[in-house]
């Protein structure tokens with residue numbers, strides 16, 4: 269089994285329950301990963317994903333190897349049949365097969381470059397490893413998705429929901445730099461597996477890929493979207509329509525205490541890292557209803573569940 273999109277989850281509720289059980293006794297399967305190696309390949313920076321996935325593997329008794337391709341690896345070529353007389357030194361065909369000999373599971377982080385929509389949608393790096401690696405692949409945030417984050421988000425909401433069918437709002441917020449849509453995409457896909465009143469709010473022009481949002485409700489009035497919400501999940505993403513562009517930095521979209529007052533004492537969530545007083549006001553993220561630190565903690569148990577399922581299959 270691979271874990272590359274949230275859609276690979278057969279029963280979200282069961283996975284969430286299993287992750288919560290792991291959280292109660294994280295070392296219960298310490299023998300499962302004995303003599304197995306997780307290789308973590310980073311084409312982009314990370315704090316949470318790197319440490320929580322490593323922690324998860326250690327909880328399962330695995331060995332872990334980490335490589336930062338940005339400054340340590342050869343530049344890879346991903347196109348089949350290419351004449352490699354430019355910058356790339358090694359083809360994914362050899363690289364993926366070679367790494368597969370050293371590792372029992374390969375986890376990859378490779379963000380969208382936000383220059384070419386088709387190339388990003390093709391998931392060049394992840395697809396290359398899926399094609400040529402001979403061991404299971406885990407997505408640690410790819411061009412279009414961050415399924416480990418979305419699973420951790422589902423666990424966190426399960427722990428904090430006070431009604432059976434909560435109102436959950438995914439709210440765009442401003443950011444000075446162009447960020448990928450990956451976190452928002454996986455959050456939307458995860459919410460489509462939930463029994464919830466789910467609303468996406470963003471300025472016009474910031475619609476996510478319609479193949480992902482499908483019939484999820486979109487509300488362009490952020491204040492209206494926030495009314496009676498139980499969870500506010502905030503994230504910036506760059507425009508999908510004007511691909512990779514920052515076309516709006518309106519500070520009126522920043523999540524403030526005033527906006528949170530419109531909600532049903534909503535819990536505030538963000539995947540982190542977050543720019544304070546740009547995405548969210550200090551008074552919101554420092555409030556008792558902010559659950560961002562617990563959300564980050566649940567990254568370990570989401571990753572541990574995924575690794576555990578793979579180990580059970582390959583042992």
Ligand code: CP
Pocket residue numbers: 313314315316317318409417539540541
């Ligand atoms: N949320 C998240 O993926 O954090 P990092 O980029 O620090 O890994």
